[in-house]
Amino acid sequence: MSTNKVLHIQPVVLHQRLQKGDDICLIDVRDGWENSLSSIEGSEHIPLNELVDRIQEIMFEEEIVVYCHHGERAFLGAQALIESGFKKVYHLTGGIDAWSQVVDSRVPRYRG
Numbered sequence: 001m002s003t004n005k006v007l008h009i010q011p012v013v014l015h016q017r018l019q020k021g022d023d024i025c026l027i028d029v030r031d032g033w034e035n036s037l038s039s040i041e042g043s044e045h046i047p048l049n050e051l052v053d054r055i056q057e058i059m060f061e062e063e064i065v066v067y068c069h070h071g072e073r074a075f076l077g078a079q080a081l082i083e084s085g086f087k088k089v090y091h092l093t094g095g096i097d098a099w100s101q102v103v104d105s106r107v108p109r110y111r112g
Helices: 010-022 032-037 052-058 072-083 097-103
Strands: 007-009 027-028 063-067 088-092
Touching: 007 010, 010 032, 010 097, 052 063, 063 097, 072 088, 088 097
Parallel strands: 007 088, 027 063, 063 088
Antiparallel strands: none
């Protein structure tokens, strides 16, 4: 059993780290229709139900931030990655909806 826990990261903190050039892998676990409406620049789209099957695509990432619309699916995705052996996995607090409100208003908000 892994002793690692899902970490949480606030949108503003994530934005600051990305601006600084930190090597963070962003994964969007929302459904395809949601990803087509909006996404965070530079993120990879891997729907939650495909995440475990596609782990080889992100195998060598040191730090991963998982996001969804508001946060529930991202937390499940982050837990799955921790259970698969990743050490530093963050859940984006408030999801892309919070990102849109506090970091980048050009990212459209939508109702899920």
